[in-house]
Amino acid sequence: MSFPWFKDFYQQIAHSPLSHWLEVLPAQLALWQSAQLHGDFAKWLKLLSLFPQTSVSNIELQDKVEFGFASDIDEHTSKQLVGLFKQFMPWRKGPFFIHGIHIDTEWRSDWKWDRVKPHIHSLKNRHVLDVGCGSGYHMWRMLAEDPKLVVGADPSQLFLMQFQAIKQFNPDPRIHLLPIGVEQLPELQAFDTVFSMGVLYHRKSPIDFLYQLKSQLRKGGELVLETLVVEGDEQTVFMPEDRYAQMRNVWYLPSTKALTLWLERVGFSNIRVVDVAPTTLDEQRKTQWMESQSLADFLDPQDNSRTIEGYPAPLRAVLIAER
Numbered sequence: 001m002s003f004p005w006f007k008d009f010y011q012q013i014a015h016s017p018l019s020h021w022l023e024v025l026p027a028q029l030a031l032w033q034s035a036q037l038h039g040d041f042a043k044w045l046k047l048l049s050l051f052p053q054t055s056v057s058n059i060e061l062q063d064k065v066e067f068g069f070a071s072d073i074d075e076h077t078s079k080q081l082v083g084l085f086k087q088f089m090p091w092r093k094g095p096f097f098i099h100g101i102h103i104d105t106e107w108r109s110d111w112k113w114d115r116v117k118p119h120i121h122s123l124k125n126r127h128v129l130d131v132g133c134g135s136g137y138h139m140w141r142m143l144a145e146d147p148k149l150v151v152g153a154d155p156s157q158l159f160l161m162q163f164q165a166i167k168q169f170n171p172d173p174r175i176h177l178l179p180i181g182v183e184q185l186p187e188l189q190a191f192d193t194v195f196s197m198g199v200l201y202h203r204k205s206p207i208d209f210l211y212q213l214k215s216q217l218r219k220g221g222e223l224v225l226e227t228l229v230v231e232g233d234e235q236t237v238f239m240p241e242d243r244y245a246q247m248r249n250v251w252y253l254p255s256t257k258a259l260t261l262w263l264e265r266v267g268f269s270n271i272r273v274v275d276v277a278p279t280t281l282d283e284q285r286k287t288q289w290m291e292s293q294s295l296a297d298f299l300d301p302q303d304n305s306r307t308i309e310g311y312p313a314p315l316r317a318v319l320i321a322e323r
Contacts, residue, residue, distance in 0.1 A: 003033070005164065009176045012149060017127060017190040017218070024186055025178075032179055037157065044161040047087050051168050052077055054099060059170055061144035064110060065137060067169035070100025088162050090290040093134040098169055106290035108283045109137045112197065112226065116318055119274035121222045123147045126192035129216055131182050132199035135162035136175070142195075143175050152177040153185065187215035197226035202249050210266045217323040223268060228253050229276070229317040234261050238311070245298040245307045245314060256317050268321035279314040 006029050013019055038044075054073050060066040070078065082101055085091075094105030123145035130139050133152030136159070142150050152163070154177065163177040182199075194216050196209075203209040213223055230238045232255035244250035254262065256273045263271045281304070284295040295314070300306040305313050 003029075005176065006178075008173065009151075009178070012173060012176065016149065018149075018151075018188060020190075021186065021188055028180060028184055029178070041157055041161075044088065044158070047084055048161065048164055048168070051084055051165065052080060054169070056099075056169050060097075061140055064097060065094070065140045065166075066097035067166075068099040073099050085165065086289070088158065088165055090292060091135070091162065091287075092290060093137040094289075096137070096166055098166070104287040104289050105137075106284060106287060106294055110141075111283050112316075113138055113141045115275045115277060116197070116224060116226065117141075119272075119318065119320055120224055121193065123193060127151075127190060128193045128195070129153065129191040130195045130197075131185075131213065131216075132196060132202075133159070133177060134198075135159045136166065136177050138195065138197065139175055139177070140166075140170075143172060147174065150175045151191075153180050153182060155179055155181045182209065182212045185212065185216060189215060189218055191216050191221060192218060193222045193224065195224045195226075197224070200225065200227040201251060201253055204251050206252050206254075207262060207266065210262060210268075214266055214268065214323055219323055221323045223263075223319075223321045223323070225259075225263075225319045225321065226316060227259070229256050229259065229315055230312055231255060231315070232258065234258055240309065240311060243309060244311055245295070245309075246293070247298075256319070259317070259319060263319065263321050268323060271319060271321040273317060273319050275318040277316055279316060 010022060013021060054068060056068040057072050058069060081099060085103060091103050091105040093107050093109045094103050096103040123142055126147045128142050128147045128150045130152045133139055133154045136152050139150045139152050157179060160177055160179045194213050196213055200206055200209060230236060230253045234257045236255040237258050238253040240250055260271050279295060281296050286294040298308055299313055300308055307313055
């Protein structure tokens with residue numbers, strides 16, 4: 001099984017500050033290809049080859065992710081595209097607009113981007129890493145800022161396939177998704193900006209994770225960290241007994257003050273809490289593109305300020321820091 005996507009990436013970084021990554025990355029991805037792939041992987045790969053070639057008359061990334069107008073294609077092609085995109089459900093991060101087709105994802109990820117964007121350094125001409133990038137929605141929004149390169153790292157094979165399905169409509173050589181976890185990243189110390197949005201609370205060792213993020217940044221580079229938090233002082237860190245909002249893999253939810261202290265201890269400077277916002281039922285919800293349970297099912301039906309387990313409802317914060 002051959003994946004030209006990865007070879008394109010190797011060529012892209014060969015003469016960049018990331019060139020030393022080539023010492024380990026090809027072997028890692030070769031190992032990934034030889035490992036146990038998802039049961040639907042061969043089907044997803046076949047589906048990618050079935051997407052019709054279309055003429056994309058517009059590319060919009062500033063205010064939304066939109067490739068092509070409905071008028072670019074006929075009704076038959078539109079139905080064909082809907083059928084193909086639906087084969088890659090569930091769609092969690094978005095939304096995407098492809099030739100008039102609205103992939104209405106579980107998350108309004110554009111709302112998160114609107115909260116983050118005003119506070120970050122310009123991405124123009126920068127090398128950008130998005131750790132835990134999902135299907136790549138925020139990477140496309142980053143691309144609107146004219147970076148040199150945007151790299152996403154996420155081990156989910158479905159997210160890789162969703163990203164490649166979308167990228168067929170804008171094969172920009174500056175954006176790539178690699179199916180690897182942060183623990184597989186060497187200490188590159190080469191990215192100008194590193195994003196980590198919605199990952200920290202899934203890590204059993206959050207301090208190690210912060211060190212891993214720091215080791216990807218060049219000196220003076222910027223970390224953009226978005227995560228679940230709780231109210232409290234520098235010593236407040238919450239760990240659920242079992243599930244949190246029905247999620248099994250939630251470990252530590254610090255207060256913003258505790259998280260600031262963590263970042264200081266790890267060696268970051270100029271740390272700012274730039275946004276704190278509760279997750280609303282309009283921002284995360286069930287749609288025809290994600291039909292299983294969503295936030296409304298995870299909150300106490302009598303009191304939406306609590307999860308179904310009785311914990312404080314999701315509160316998310318954005319922190320910016322420098323290496």
